[in-house]
Amino acid sequence: MGEAFSNVKDQIGFCGIWCGSCAGGNGSIAELATRLDKMVKGYGLEKWLPRQFDFKEFMSGLACIQANGVCRGCRNGGGPPTCKVRICALQKGLADCSQCSQLLECKNFEQLEKSYPSIKADLAKIASADRGELVDKWLSELKTKWPHCVLFCSSTEK
Amino acid sequence: MTAETFLTGSLCLNCSGPSIVFLVYLPDGTKTVARARSSHQSRCVVRAVESVKVKEARRNEVAYCGCYCRNCHWYSDALRKPAAQLLGLVKANFEVAGWIKEKGGSSTETIKGLEILSKSACAFNCNGGSGWTGCPVRKCCTEKSIDFCFECADFPCDN
Numbered sequence: 001m002g003e004a005f006s007n008v009k010d011q012i013g014f015c016g017i018w019c020g021s022c023a024g025g026n027g028s029i030a031e032l033a034t035r036l037d038k039m040v041k042g043y044g045l046e047k048w049l050p051r052q053f054d055f056k057e058f059m060s061g062l063a064c065i066q067a068n069g070v071c072r073g074c075r076n077g078g079g080p081p082t083c084k085v086r087i088c089a090l091q092k093g094l095a096d097c098s099q100c101s102q103l104l105e106c107k108n109f110e111q112l113e114k115s116y117p118s119i120k121a122d123l124a125k126i127a128s129a130d131r132g133e134l135v136d137k138w139l140s141e142l143k144t145k146w147p148h149c150v151l152f153c154s155s156t157e158k
Numbered sequence: 159m160t161a162e163t164f165l166t167g168s169l170c171l172n173c174s175g176p177s178i179v180f181l182v183y184l185p186d187g188t189k190t191v192a193r194a195r196s197s198h199q200s201r202c203v204v205r206a207v208e209s210v211k212v213k214e215a216r217r218n219e220v221a222y223c224g225c226y227c228r229n230c231h232w233y234s235d236a237l238r239k240p241a242a243q244l245l246g247l248v249k250a251n252f253e254v255a256g257w258i259k260e261k262g263g264s265s266t267e268t269i270k271g272l273e274i275l276s277k278s279a280c281a282f283n284c285n286g287g288s289g290w291t292g293c294p295v296r297k298c299c300t301e302k303s304i305d306f307c308f309e310c311a312d313f314p315c316d317n
Contacts, residue, residue: 024251040237047290061271068260147243147247
């Protein structure tokens with residue numbers, strides 16, 4: 001378990017999304033980029049690979065993904081800076097959006113609902129639950145989920 | 159016409175299993191032995207043909223220099239798979255392209271590279287023409303038309 005994951009592990013966003021389940025924030029994308037990078041370099045594939053793409057740019061792109069700073073998590077100023085949900089919740093001083101009386105008609109969730117239609121219902125479900133227990137439960141599920149499982153196994157296993 | 163199946167003492171040439179023949183009694187009272195296409199034998203022939211093919215393919219998977227193709231991550235799925243997986247994640251998480259741009263890289267070139275890597279693999283083995291195009295060992299072996307370096311009088315050489 002890397003630094004990125006331990007940073008976001010205990011945070012649940014105002015919208016109800018667990019920061020630990022974000023592939024970008026929990027470090028799993030960076031971990032995969034590191035493994036691919038090592039493999040390409042270790043095998044000296046520069047000599048072998050097809051020439052249809054710029055190898056140097058490709059490798060620097062991989063390096064950029066790995067070098068991306070560790071996400072601080074939604075509760076500590078990480079995540080997408082323009083997220084309307086977070087800005088609104090912070091302004092209202094809410095612990096999370098489930099406390100808001102306007103949740104059902106809230107338009108700030110539109111973007112999130114496109115990829116996660118049941119987000120509001122799920123948020124209402126977790127509102128009264130114990131956060132520590134939730135994180136423990138999700139963590140055990142996460143270990144078997146792609147791509148997050150790469151955080152819990154060595155490169156030889158996956 | 160009646161036929162009686164029995165096992166002869168001889169063994170199948172392909173699989174060393176018992177060979178099945180039919181003893182056929184003809185209407186005039188004489189009998190003759192017929193080797194029928196029993197399921198055992200047709201299976202056996204298929205297996206024998208396959209094993210020849212596999213042997214040929216396996217032989218081709220050893221390069222002139224002695225490297226074994228299946229150990230190479232470009233030949234197996236070991237390179238293609240992680241590239242495809244990373245490509246899927248980069249596409250699904252649009253912020254990743256932003257990370258690359260932020261650090262001064264080219265996200266289009268990176269995605270293009272991942273796309274090519276996720277599709278490309280060593281199409282044939284070394285003997286089939288894939289692998290490092292400039293390899294001096296292969297060049298030398300094809301010129302001398304030998305299968306493996308150890309067959310060469312100059313082995314081991316500087317190549």
